[in-house]
Amino acid sequence: MNKKALLKLEDGKKVELAILEGKCGPSALDIKDLYKNTGLFTYDPGFVSTAACSSSITFIDGEEGKLLHRGYEISQLIEHDFLSVVYLLLYGNLPTEQQYKGFVSQVQTLFKQVPKEIKHIIQAFPTNSHPMPILMACFSCLAASYHAQHGNNIADLSFGIAAIAQVPVIIAMIYNHISEQEFAEVSDELSYSRSFLKMISARSDATSVEALDKIFILHADHEQNASTAAVRLSGSTNANLFACITAGITALWGPAHGGANEAVIGMLEEIKHLGNIGQFIEKVKDGEFKLMGFGHRVYKNYDPRASELKKVCTKVLNDLGTHDNHLFEVAMELEKIALSDEYFIERKLYPNVDFYSGIILRAMGIPTNMFTPIFALARTTGWVAQWYEMKNSKENKIWRPRQLYIEN
Structure with missing residues (x-):
């Protein structure tokens, strides 16, 4: 009934x-x-x-x-590798061994097919630029190329897979440019996460590769968040996939969304030492400062992604060590306070995924300004899956919110 x-x-x-x-x-x-x-x-x-x-x-x-x-708990999926989860999000089921091999082969083939114009666009930016607007420009270039070849016709899923395959190469190229390095050689013989890590750093140890893979999985999609809504809203006008991903990148850059993990490190650097935590916490309670990396718009309980990343964080810090020990001491003390202080418990201000991802990436030696591009790398999968679902929905129509008009 x-x-x-x-x-x-x-x-x-x-x-x-x-x-x-x-x-x-x-x-x-x-x-x-x-x-x-x-x-x-x-x-x-x-x-x-x-x-x-x-x-x-x-x-x-x-x-x-x-x-x-797709019905699987994130705690189950974290035991898989990233490309298996990508396949799940795109096709609705985890791949068989044969499907997985074919999918990996398709991604590896597309790895080296980044248009040559992308290199010139990246080099046109000053080396002190933040990588996110460079990434927007790169996807605008892909949007122009896509539109020139296909117009606004609905493409098959291969275009989405191309975006997922090429975004790590593009972000690595951006990193090389702003670091004033030569563009790294693209390898299609390694795993997705290991290939990206090799392009942006000399390290490829098992701990770092595994940590990065899990960060990708935990950031792959998160329902109708701000950037996904931006992708869907743009897509509702029949804009092409790469143009819509550009909209997603733009929304993700904000510190209230994808930029939050950068803000976490900024907060830790501002606190500096354990002795300053008490004063900082009092200012948070008085409303003078915001505790970055704690609480979430949707979760009124512990962020399940944070639960998984906390384990990864512990392993990374134990296995790799770090030259910024004081920052991590501050981070762990903040976590302890947030989980025991009634002020934070009553307000459900638990550590979220941004808190741990920022600490992990910092421990791996990845510069803070690359945190949000890495988030974008992972979330490209979700944007692609959501865009195709929207385009194939019988309910799809142009998004047009209304307003309550008020006097000045």
């Missing part, structure tokens, strides 16, 4: 709204005909209570602290 809600208006008019039930999570009131039937909009700043689409890719239960990809 279909459930319905009854909306009673002051003028006595009654409107029935269908209640849509998903596989799991909250149900949704179907309000698509509300304006037509009542002349009323709904008002929901930040879309905190609005489902803008239906999706079968990722599910978050913020109250319970759960994250599922």
Whole structure:
């Protein structure tokens, strides 16, 4: 039996709204005909209570602290390698051994097919540029090339796989440029994560490769977040895939989204030493400072990605050591306080994925300004999967939010 809600208006008019039930999570009131039937909009700043689409890719239960990809718990998927999870997000199932080999071969082939124009675009930027706007420019170039060859026609999934395969090469090239190094040789004989690590650093130890692979998995997709919404919104206008990924990169750069892991390191550097933590915490409680890397818009429990990255963080710090020991001492003390202080417990300000990812990448010797591009590298998979799902949905229409007009 279909459930319905009854909306009673002051003028006595009654409107029935269908209640849509998903596989799991909250149900949704179907309000698509509300304006037509009542002349009323709904008002929901930040879309905190609005489902803008239906999706079968990722599910978050913020109250319970759960994250599922295609029905699999993130704790299950973290035991796989990144390309297996990429395959899952794109095709809906984990690959068989034969499917995995074929997919890896396809990705490795595409690794070396970055258009030559990308190199010139990267070199046009000053070496002191932040890598994110360079990455935007590179995907704008890909968008132009894609549009010239195919217009705005819906392409098959191979174009999305090309984006996933080439983004690590592009980001490595950006890193080489801003580090004033020669462009690294692209290897298609190594694993996805090891290849990227080899292009941006001399290290390829098992601990670093495994840590990077898990960071990629944990950042691959996260439901309808700001950057994914930007990709879907842009895609709803029939803009091509690479143009929409550019929109995603733009949204991700903000410190309230993908730039948060950079902000974590900035916060730790500002605190500097263990002796300064007490004063810093008091200023956080007084509202003078924000505790970066703690709490989450969706999770009202421990971020399940943070639970997994905490294990990775411990292993990385134990295996690699670091020359910035004081920063990591500060980080671990902040974590201890947040998990024991009633102020943070009451407000559910648990360490999130940005807190641990920033610490791990710093321990691996990766510069802070590369943290968000690495996030973009991983999230490209989610953007591609979400874009194709949207383009193939019968419900797809141009996104056009409305407003409540007020006087100055």
